[in-house]
Amino acid sequence: MEPKNLIKLRELDATKTNYTIKVRIVRLWRKPNNKNPNEIWSIEMIIMDEEHSQLHKFSGNKDAASVFKTYFPKFEEHLRENECYFIFRPTLADNDVKIKHVDNGQKISFRWQTDLKKCTTFKGSKYGFEFTNGSILKDPLPQYTRLDIIGYVYKCYEVEKKPVRGGKEAIKMEIKLEDLEGRHIILTLWEEYCQQMLNYMQNKQQAHVFLILQFGNLHIYGHNRTVSNVYDATRLFINSPIDEILEFKKSFLSNIGEETSSHRSVGTSMVSSLEDEFLNDIDFINIREINEIKEVKSLIVVGKIKALCIEKSWNYRSCDLCKNGVETTTVRIDKGENPADFEVAKQYKCLNDNCTQTIVSSPMIRYKIPIRVQDCTGTVTLTMFEREANKLIGRIAKDVLDEQEQSAEFLTLPAAFNVLLERKFAFRIEIKNYNLDNNAEYFSITKLTEDLNIISKLEKNFYNNQVEDSDSVNPSNSELPLQTDVSLKDSISCTADNGTPISNSNESMGTAASVDLKRNLEVVYDVVESSALSSTKQQKIHTKDLRDANWNETLLIPKTEK
Secondary structure (H helix, E strand, O other): OOOOOEOOHHHOOOOOOOOEEEEEEEEEEEEEOOOOOOOEEEEEEEEEOOOEEOOOOEEOOEEEEEEEHHHHHHHHHHOOOOOEEEEEOOEEEEOOOOOOOOOOOEEEEOOOOOEEEEOOOOOOOOOOOOEOHHHHHHOOOOOOOEEEEEEEEEEEOOOEEEEOHHHOEEEEEEEEEEOOOOOEEEEEEEHHHHHHHHHHHHHOOOOOOEEEEEEEEEEEEOOEEEEEEOOOOOEEEEOOOOHHHHHHHHHHHHHHHHOOOOOOOOOOOOEOOHHHHHHHOOEEOOHHHHHHOOOOEEEEEEEEEEEEOOOOOOEEEEOOOOOOEEEEEEEEEEOOOOOOOEEEEEEEEEOOOOOOOOEEOOOEEEEEEEEEEEEOOEEEEEEEEHHHHHHHHOOOHHHHHHHHHHOOOOOOOOHHHHHHOOOEEEEEEEEOHHHHHHOOOEEEEEEEEOOHHHHHHHHHHHHHHHHHHHHHHOOOHHHOOOOOOOOOOOOEEEOOOOOOEEEOOOOOOOHHHHHHHHHHHHHHEEEEEOOOOOOOOOOOOOHHHHHHHOOOOEEEEEOOOO
C-alpha cells in the first residue's frame, strides 16, 4: 500500500512539509569537495517519478536530489542507481549550481528526519529519455541546454588531446550522428566516454552502431550546434539492447532500405579520422578556381592568412537565442503625460523570422572576421566566425571589443588578431546562393585545420598535377619568357600602428614603373599591331576573349642590326 501523503515531483513547492515522493534514481554520482578533491562533499542524484508526459513523449518528471556528507552514514549504503524508492519527509533546497541537469530551481535534499524505503511497484520508464534531435537543429535553444540525443554513428574522427585546467591534458573524440530524417549533428565525447567509445569500436561485432547520450550539454557557436558529455551526469549507451535503441535501429534501417542503390554505404568505415572531412568528403581546389564554380557546394582550399579586411566589421551583434544578426533601431519612450517628456533608446530586433524572440534585450557580440587568404594562384576573402575564431584567438569577441574601445586604437584592427597572420590552414568553405546570385567573392568558413599532415597531402596532390601539366609542354630555354627585374607595389600594405596587414585593393599597381618599362622595351623592339587586331593577319584569339580582357596591347618584335 502506498503512503497517503504521496505527491508528484511537479507538485513540490516551498509550502510542503510532511510529504512522500515515489521515484527512480536515474543517475547517481559523488561530488568532491572543491577545496579538497580527495574528500566527497555530497551524493548527487537525478530522480524521476512515474508521471507520464504526452507532450514530451517520455515517462516521468525529473528533479535533482542531494545527500550531504553529514548524512552519509544513514543513506549512502542504501542508494543505488536505477533502483526505485519511497522517500519520506525530505526537504527542498535551492538548486544554485551554475550548470543544472534538470530545469528546476529547487532540488530534493535529504535530512535526519528523512526515511528511505525500496519500492517494487514502480510503473514509470527505466531511463526517462527526452529525445530532442530535430529541435536541436531548428529551434532556438539557450546555450548549455541539457538534453538526450539518439542517433546512428555516421562517422568517428580521430582522438585528440586538449589542455584542461591544472596544466593537464584530456582526450576527446568527435562523432557525427545522423537522425531518422538524415540530419547530422556533432557529438563530442571526453575522457571516460571517449575511451568507452574507442573500446567498443575496436571490439565491435556489428556493422551499424547506434548510441544514446543521456544528459548531454548543448553548445551553440553561431549557426553550428554541438553536443558534449558532462563530467558527472552523462550516461552513454552504445548498441545497448534497450527498447529506445532497438526501435530507432529498426526505423533507421527501414529508411535506408527504401532509398535507391545510390545511397551511401552505411557503416562500412566506422572509425575514420579528421582527414576524411578534408581529403575524402569534398573537392579540393586552388583559390583561382573558386570563381569558376557555378553551383552551391562545399570546397576545401589551402592558404596562408595574409591580411585582415579593415573595410569590413570584424564583429556583429546577435540574438542570444538563435544567434542570427540583429537590427538596431531607435524607439521613443514617454516618461509622463507631457508629450515633451520622453527619451530615445536603442532597440535590437532579431532578423530571423523563425525566432521566437522578436526584441532582443541583451544581444551578444560575436566574431565575424574577414580575412585575406592566399595560395600560389591567388587571394580570396573568407569570413571566420565565432567557433573557429574563439579557438585561434583564445578570447571572446566582447572582451576584445571592450579592450579596443578603451584604447586609442579603436579605428584599427585589434592587436589580438595578429596571431592569425602568416598561418597556413586547410579551410572548408561554402559557396551559397548568395555568392552566385550577387557575384559576391567572399565565402564563409565552416571548419579549418592546421594539421600539417592534411595540408601536406592536399598540396602534394595539387603540385603533382602541376608537374604533369608542365611536362606535357616541356618548353626549351629559348621559349622561356624574358625576365626583367621590375619593382611593383604590392596590393597588401601594413598599418604602422600594430603591424596588422589590411586589404588595400584600391591602390594602383605601379603605373610609373609600367610606363618606364614600355619606353625601355621600345628602344630595342619594333612595335607592330597585335595580330588579333589586324585586318590582314590571322586572328589567334577569339573576339569574345578580347572583349572580356579589354585587349589593347601591341606586339613587340626585336630589332635587327642593319
